[in-house]
Amino acid sequence: MNPSKVDRRRLQQFTDLPNVGKAFAEDLRQLGFSAPAQLKDQDPVKLYNRLCVLTGTRQDPCVLDTLISITRFMDGDKPRAWWEYTAERKAMMAARMK
Secondary structure (H helix, E strand, O other): OOHHHOOOOOOOOHHHOOOOOHHHHHHHHHOOOOOHHHHOOOOHHHHHHHHHHHHOOOOOHHHHHHHHHHHHHHOOOOOOOHHHHHHHHHHHHHHHHO
16 A cells, blocks of 8 residues: 555555555565564564565565554554665665675
8 A cells, every 4th residue: 555545543454554466465464474564563674585585586675664554553653655765774784795
């Protein structure tokens, strides 16, 4: 869903989350989640790595940006577009490479 349309009071399905459409909702189900509330306190990097293993392919880095956006949202942050996390993700990954 477009972050500007998200209503925190109406989080019944994954597509109610910011930046999540039908395909990404299926990724979340593949990770073993069945409701948005289960994403609270989750580590987006661990979820990304697990999804890569489950799918047998390296996911696009934008997937990690989206996971950051939805886990942060579920932890109380305002809904933000996934690309607002790209610089943070790049810095985080660069720091891990050192």
